[in-house]
Amino acid sequence: MAQSKSSKAKSDEAITQFCGVTGASAKDARRFLEKYKRVELAIDAYFEDPNSVGTGMSAASTSKLNQLFDKYKEPGGEDITVDGTIKLCEDLNVNPEDVVLLSVAYELKSPRVGEWNKKGWLDGWRRLGCDTIESMQTSLVTLRDKLGSDPKYFQQVYNHTFDFARSEGQRSLATETAQAFWDLLIPHGLNGGALAHVSSKDGDDDVDMSEEGWKEEYTHWWFEFLNERGGKGVSKDTWAMFLEFVRSIDVKFERYDMEAAWPSTIDDFVQWAKARISSGAA
Structure with a gap:
């Protein structure tokens, strides 16, 4: 019985993670997880299936996001650091000290100022439905408005900002x-x-x-x-x-x-x- 409860907890956690990244229903989450077993593989399969996205979110391309990440990441390193962040801000046409970047940091789970890891980058931008600089620029407008007007979202970004x-x-x-x-x-x-x-x-x-x-x-x-x-x-x-x-x-x-x-x-x-x-x- 204990094993059954443990398995159910893991299954529920996987469904929650899948839905959080994709915006999909729990029903779709179960379907993809049953087929692909691992959360990461199920999420990739979801976004690569043109018939799977029924929430109004555009299916962001993993390959495009990987290419963008590689463009900005530290040469020879695994993460985007300060120099890459400055270049990203230039391409996004946003001031590095703009408050909206705190929303981006929350969405992409940035560990600290000027740093972005690949998992956070992929999960965050896919959840936002972005895989190009142009779509990211559009998302910044939405995030800035949401941060200013939504008390719950403001608190989430605010709490993340401390760490x-x-x-x-x-x-x-x-x-x-x-x-x-x-x-x-x-x-x-x-x-x-x-x-x-x-x-x-x-x-x-x-x-x-x-x-x-x-x-x-x-x-x-x-x-x-x-x-x-x-x-x-x-x-x-x-x-x-x-x-x-x-x-x-x-x-x-x-x-x-x-x-x-x-x-x-x-x-x-x-x-x-x-x-x-x-x-x-x-």
């Missing part, structure tokens, strides 16, 4: 680095609606258009506070909770619950911000 941005072997994110990525993400989310103010009334989190929340000015207050405070960097907990803080805090910081499980850095910032408002220095 993507920190130096290898480091548990925290350097304060200067964290500020650079906040400076990209927070304004984009505020302007697009992904960071629209929410209120927790009666236990429900709803967008509250009647109450003013976080302002772009407060992002710079946050940076000023962190620089004054000093410290070794930004922890993963602070990074993650800061997003919830931005979404939920009222404009005067009056309804902040000091007894809630906020990181001490955010507790201290609220006291700092309230003192600044009270002094009229805002």
Whole structure:
């Protein structure tokens, strides 16, 4: 019985992976997995079968994506690194510091800034239905809009950015680095609606258009506070909770619950911000 449960868990995991990459139904996933056994082979077969794609996603060519990957990867290496990333950005006609590249990093599961491995490259672009520079450029437009307007997607990209941005072997994110990525993400989310103010009334989190929340000015207050405070960097907990803080805090910081499980850095910032408002220095 234990073996049966283990096999079912592996089967369910394979179906989830197949559907995540291809956008196919669970029924189609089972059909291809039963025939090809291995997830990678089943996915390749799915995309190479012109009759299999029924979701509206274009079937991206593995061979075209391999050719593009080889064009940008480090000579003699296995991955695309900084030089290849710069060349890719030039071909895509996108600034290397454009916020949309954080979406691309999430979609392609980039391990760190300026690096892309082949599996992430193939799985990500195929899931997006792209196998040419032109189709990738079109996808960037869609991703930029989604990042700005979709709260759930914004959070997924935001969470990935912490691991993507920190130096290898480091548990925290350097304060200067964290500020650079906040400076990209927070304004984009505020302007697009992904960071629209929410209120927790009666236990429900709803967008509250009647109450003013976080302002772009407060992002710079946050940076000023962190620089004054000093410290070794930004922890993963602070990074993650800061997003919830931005979404939920009222404009005067009056309804902040000091007894809630906020990181001490955010507790201290609220006291700092309230003192600044009270002094009229805002």
